[in-house]
Amino acid sequence: MSAEVVQRPLPRLRLRWSRGAGLFLCALGALAVCVLSLRIGSLDVSTADSLAAIFDYDAGSYEQTVVRSLRVPRTLIGVAVGAALAVAGGTMQAATRNPLAGPSILGVSAGASFAIVTAIYFGQLTEPMQYVWFAFAGGLATSALVYGIGTAGAGGASPVKLALAGVIVSALLTSWTSALLLLDRETLDAVRFWSAGSLAGRDLQVLWTALPFLIVGTTGALLMSHQLNVLSLGDDAARALGMHTGRVRGVAAVLVVLMTGAAVAAAGPIGFVGLAVPHIVRVVVGPDYRWVLPYSVFVGVMLLLGADILGRILMRPSEIQVGIVTAAVGAPFLIWIARQRRVADV
Amino acid sequence: MAASIDAAAPRPPRLRTLRLGAVSLRIDLRVLLLIAVAAAGTFALACWAMTLGSFPIAVVDVVRSVLGQGSDEYDFVVRTLRLPRVLSAVLAGALLALSGAVFQGLVRNALVSPDIIGINAGASLFAVFWILTLRSSALLPVAAFVGAVLAAVLVYVLTWKGGVSGNRLILVGIGVNAMCAAATTFLIVRFPIDDVSRAVLWTTGSVYASSWGDVALLGAGLAVLLPAGAVLMWAMRVLQLGDQTARSLGQAVERTRLTLMLVGCGLSAVAISIVGPIGFVAFMLPHVARMVAGPMSGGVFVFTAMLGGAYLLAADVVAQHALPVSLPVGVVTSALGAPYFLFLLWRTNARL
Amino acid sequence: MTTTVLAAPTESRLQSEAVTLAYGDATVARDLSVRIPDGRVTSIIGPNGCGKSTLLRALVRLLRPRGGTVYLDGQAIHRLGTKEVARRLGLLSQQSPLPEAITVEDLVRRGRFPHQSFLQPPSDRDHEAVERALALAGVEDLRDRPVDELSGGQRQRAWIAMTLAQETPILLLDEPTTFLDVAHQQEVFDLVRRLNREEGRTVVLVLHEVNDAARVSDHIVAMRDGAIVAEGVPEDVVNPEQLLTIFGVPCDVMCDPATAARTCIPRGCLLQPHITSARAGGVLRTSDLSSGYGDRRVVQGVNVDIAPGRITAIVGANACGKSTLLKTLARLLPITQGEALLDGRSVLEGRHRELACRLAMLGQGAVAPAGVTVEELVAAGRYPYQRWWRQWSPEDEAAVTRSLEATGLGALRHRQVETLSGGQRQRVWIAMTLAQDTPVMLLDEPTTFLDIAHQVEVLDLIADLNRREGRTIVMVLHDLAQAARYADEIVAMKDGEVIASGPPAEVITVDLVRTVFGIDCRVTPDPLTQRPVVLPALD
Incomplete structure (x- = not known):
């Protein structure tokens, strides 16, 4: 017995070390996916050329020009958006104590889309940079509405109530959005690619506008992981441990809206990344958010860029928008979660 | 309406038993009365709706034309243009409301309707595919029906785990809904803008330009289902x-449920294939019917059909005439239905 | 365990002054003044909805009182910082579901939150506290196991360990023993007493079971309808007059001569002897019956003969297969081996409807759909006799009227079921089963979630039906005391097998209780009815 007690710390240490090593591997994996994203497309480029386009640009090379002007922005946006959506999803799941929470389920994406389409229709908005502010406003209002309705009543928040509220608000906003689009063909044409969710053809300017928000949101969420751990024990337990649950939730909500609003503005509504990534990560590293969130950063990048690359390959030479690919991959994932016993019972 | 909501007050029902040899039916006189009132209301609304439009006609002339004794100038407008539209709104509304009643009972959850659990999205996906690839409306009902049934089967199979739990069915349904919606978006992005706007119009749901053929299909569906x-x-x-x-x-539960699901799918598919996925009618009307007439029964079911018809007709009148631009009726029904749904969800306490 | 060893309480670090509590507009409790004696175990008891959990929430500042003040160490508690309070008070609330795969050690570490600050790594101090808490609660060996894989008692101990890691002098536990069976309850109470006796911690428990409170606590606070109706040492509170005020049920109190522990025995109407002979039919027996869920076999090789026209109670610890056996008899689960015979025919023979005319079953936790009235629900019991084209016959009418009368629901027939109290609601479901008009009725835990008064109400009704109509009744009960009081025959199960069956006086013995429930106890006859009374031994 005493020998066992002495040996106790070892497995813990090894676990911590192996989690650290895993994180490093994930970072390497994300980097590799970035390189692939520079290489693959309707025109395949060699690794040497794609790296040269960044570090040693030769304006004469057609390949390098393609990489520099099209794929570098696309990859950068993919990295920023993938990381932010995944961390936002993890934060939401912890703060709402709801395995189904995610930017698309809570209607943030639909709210942001609606705000942007409205702005384009009424305000003759042409600069994608201005999208950001409308995306924030729409996302914030919608998520507040959905969360308010989903948690009202004596039962508190249940996964099903929250998901239903999100779906209905999304349906309502989508129906208004499509009414606006029917009234005005130009808006439809301007928006239909954006509203499918895509990394392609985006202006780097948009990324620069959104980037500060993405960074602030993601860093803030990573710093909050200890609080999120305690919050996941339940409201009463967390408050009995001396936590201001309302304050922590409020901060988490603001961070989530920063991340998703900026992500939607930069890449359009991309569903299910935020829902799926934290679940995948939890299977590997367990429920500790101090590990879940950092892992989510890299796995989010891998998943989103991976989906984007898949969309480029599947129907060559044309492309499938990444939002469609993630939804097609992510919706079965939602069904899988729903089939886990605990969720439906809650 | 308000008088009957009083929850705690004892309200002796006026039940009568109708006996004919081996047959005995239990009939609630109040529900019978409500059905009569709703039918009369729908008829009046329909007549009024046919007077409206760029070519106003007096109610008397409308009724005369409908009965086949009108003048030729009115006959064309009423019988060829307005009557089919009004009839398909009423019939489709009835079908949609009934499908909602069936699904809500089936899942034992008042917050379910075919538009949430992916049935409508399945139908839309197939219909959009049909419109975009074949560019014809022929056999569109069949395509939509196939889509609805496939989606329903998919939801049911994926929910099955030694039984079907209501909450799991909702979540799986939301997932199937998302998949179908993603595929529909894919189609919309892939095809040229000319075809796309037709498809987008269809997916919002509209009774615009209904023909007598549509009315016949809807009527046949309702008569059977x-x-x-x-x-x-x-x-x-x-x-x-x-x-x-x-x-x-002593009930064979799975068999009953399967039959109910087939009927529910049929109801929703017939309606959707003609008028498109009009949202929230299926969700909202069964609630209103139960609020007015009490728990679902055969009589209340018929009453729900009446209410559904009247509601969709009213929504179509609003969509067509209330605003300077005429909107598809689906926009109006979701603008009214979604807030009501959220209100119900907000009021629902620990039940979910 | 006598309380005389301890000096009378002089100090109280935690107390409430004239506290009024409300959720929204609904006032739950008014003008409560409680002093929690230091270094003692205090229990707060009372019927469902009396405000006992609400009071506890106010004491730990989870709920801010509408009026009055809660004082901790002489200071108003809501003026103290949240972490400051959390370093002095540890609360175990009624559990909420945990994220999957969280291990016991993860859980316990999170109890250190009030001692940590933003971005500060865990110190050696934290590590020691976690180790100590794990050791104290006896969950060291479970540290790497996910909490959701543990048994009920182990899970409860893991949560208590988390509260212990907070290192607070005062512990408050909200219903720590609900959903546990007797052995696990014992486990938790032993831990509570150890913490109090060896560590000198002040413990406050909210309990719904009087007998537990009488056994473990030094001080009892009894509440009813949001007010304190009795307070003092167990001897003062657990006596017939006080119990009548608290729960509204006449009770006798038995005192265990060896330990001085008090046990309350609620008195319903006295059971009449059987006059009517059993109805024709209703002979239920099984031979070598096995069944289960999917591949998992829960009931194994059961042979029982149910006495016709009598009340049989099936007892056993949680998950011993008692409800599964009942469901198998009612054809709700497939039989994997052996057979179940009703009047000589297998229950699997024929259509479901036919069986439903001969055997009725009332399951657990049935919820009536919104808006359904009492009469409509009871009428649903006639379903097996009806078709859609034959919806209502004179026999249906007669059966519904009869069962409404028998259950005393005549006056409530047009009320909606949701507006009734728990006891009334359970009566409506029994009336529905009664309207099925079958010689055999199976009832699965008809008294769970009801407080004492309603339990007595429901069991009296069942006994009365049995006596007057001669129906064979088989019910699953988790409370051995109720089974002993009401059943003519007892079937004791363990691990899916029947261990003993026969009349209560023969079956309920010290050895049997130890085998079936895993606790030590004494068994003495009730002076009034001569039925056995089980007095659990402590420590």
């Missing part, structure tokens, strides 16, 4: 008590 559903309500009353209780009362 309404009696079937009304009969099934007798078994559903017991299914509502929960699987275990229903089974110990």
Whole structure:
């Protein structure tokens, strides 16, 4: 017995070390996916050329020009958006104590889309940079509405109530959005690619506008992981441990809206990344958010860029928008979660 | 309406038993009265709706034309243009409301309707595919029906885990809904803008430009499915008590549920294939019917059909005439239905 | 365990002054003044909805009182910082579901939150506290196991360990023993007493079971309808007059001569002897019956003969297969081996409807759909006799009227089921089963979630039906005391097998209780009815 007690710390240490090593591997994996994203497309480029386009640009090379002007922005946006959506999803799941929470389920994406389409229709908005502010406003209002309705009543928040509220608000906003689009063909044409969710053809300017928000949101969420751990024990337990649950939730909500609003503005509504990534990560590293969130950063990048690359390959030479690919991959994932016993019972 | 909501007050029902040899039916006189009132209301609304438009016609002339004794100038407008539209709104509304009643009872959850659990999205996906690839409306109902049934089967199979739990069905349904929606978006992005705007119009739902053929299809669907559903309500009353209780009362639960699901799919697919996925009618009207007439039964089922018809007709009138631009009716129904749904969800306490 | 060893309480670090509590507009409790004696175990008891959990929430500042003040160490508690309070008070609330795969050690570490600050790594101090808490609660060996894989008692101990890691002098536990069976309850109470006796911690428990409170606590606070109706040492509170005020049920109190522990025995109407002979039919027996869920076999090789026209109670610890056996008899689960015979025919023979005319079953936790009235629900019991084209016959009418009368629901027949109290609601479900008009009735835990008064109400009704109509009744009960009081025959199960069956006086023995429930106890006859009374031994 005493020998066992002495040996106790070892497995813990090894676990911590192996989690650290895993994180490093994930970072390497994300980097590799970035390189692939520079290489693959309707025109395949060699690794040497794609790296040269960044570090040693030769304006004469057609390949390098393609990489520099099209794929570098696309990859950068993919990295920023993938990381932010995944961390936002993890934060939401912890703060709402709801395995189904995610930017698309809570209607943030639909709210942001609606705000942007409205702005384009009424305000003759042409600069994608201005999208950001409308995306924030729409996302914030919608998520507040959905969360308010989903948690009202004596039962508190249940996964099903929250998901239903999100779906209905999304349906309502989508129906208004499509009414606006029917009234005005130009808006439809301007928006239909954006509203499918895509990394392609985006202006780097948009990324620069959104980037500060993405960074602030993601860093803030990573710093909050200890609080999120305690919050996941339940409201009463967390408050009995001396936590201001309302304050922590409020901060988490603001961070989530920063991340998703900026992500939607930069890449359009991309569903299910935020829902799926934290679940995948939890299977590997367990429920500790101090590990879940950092892992989510890299796995989010891998998943989103991976989906984007898949969309480029599947129907060559044309492309499938990444939002469609993630939804097609992510919706079965939602069904899988729903089939886990605990969720439906809650 | 408000008088009957008083929850705690004892309200002796006016039940009469109708006996004919071996047949005995239980009939609630109040519900019978409500059905009559709703039918009269729908008729009046329909007549008024046909007077409206760029070519106003007096009510008397409308009624005369409908009865086949009008003048030729009115006959064309009323019988060829307005009557089919009004009739398809009424019939489609009835079908949609009934499908909602069936699904809500089936899942024992008042917050479910075919538009949430992916049935409508499945139908839309197939219909959009049909419109975009074949560019013809022929056989569109069949495509939509196939889509609806496939989606329903998919939801049911994926929910199955030694039984079907209501909450799991909702979540799986949301997932199937998302998949179908993603595929529909894919189609919309892939095809040229000319075809796309037609498809987008269809997916919002509209009774615009209905023909007598549409009315015949809707009417045939309702004629078959309404009696079937009304009969099934007798078994559903017991299914509502929960699987275990229903089974110990001697009900073959899975068989009942499968039959109900087929009828529900049929109701929703027939309506969707003609008028497109008009949202929230299926969700909202069964609630209103139950609020006015009490728990679902064969009689209340018929009443729900009446209300559904009247509601969709009213929504179409609003969509067509209330605003300077005429909107598809689906926009109006979701603008009214979604807030009501959210209100209900907000009021629902620990039940979910 | 006598309380005389301890000096009378002089100090109280935690107390409430004239506290009024409300959720929204609904006032739950008014003008409560409680002093929690230091270094003692205090229990707060009372019927469902009396405000006992609400009071506890106010004491730990989870709920801010509408009026009055809660004082901790002489200071108003809501003026103290949240972490400051959390370093002095540890609360175990009624559990909420945990994220999957969280291990016991993860859980316990999170109890250190009030001692940590933003971005500060865990110190050696934290590590020691976690180790100590794990050791104290006896969950060291479970540290790497996910909490959701543990048994009920182990899980409860893991949560208590988390509260212990907070290192607070005062512990408050909200219903720590609900959903546990007797052995696990014992486990938790032993831990509570150890913490109090060896560590000198002040413990406050909210309990719904009087007998537990009488056994473990030094001080009892009894509440009813949001007010304190009795307070003092167990001897003062657990006596017939006080119990009548608290729960509204006449009770006798038995005192265990060896330990001085008090046990309350609620008195319903006295059981009449059987006059009517059993109805024709209703002979239920099984031979070598096995069944289960999917591949998992829960009931194994059961042979029982149910006495016709009598009340049989099936007892056993949680998950011993008692409800499964009942469901198998009612054909709700497939039989994997052996057979179950009703009047000589297998229950699997024929259509479901036919069986439903001969055997009725009331499951657990049935919920009536919204808006359904009492009469409509009871009428649903006639379903097996009806078709959609034959919806209502004179026999249906007669059966519904009869069962409404028998259950005393005549006056409530047009009320909606949701507006009734828990006891009334359970009566409606029994009336529905009664309207099925079958010689055999199976009832699965008809008294769970009801407080004492309603339990007595429901069991009296069942006994009365049995006596007057001669129906064979088989019920699953988790409370051995109720089974002993009401059943003519007892079937004791363990691990899916029947261990003993026969009349209560023969079956309920010290050895049997130890085998079936895993606790030590004494068994003495009730002076009034001569039925056995089980007095659990402590420590």
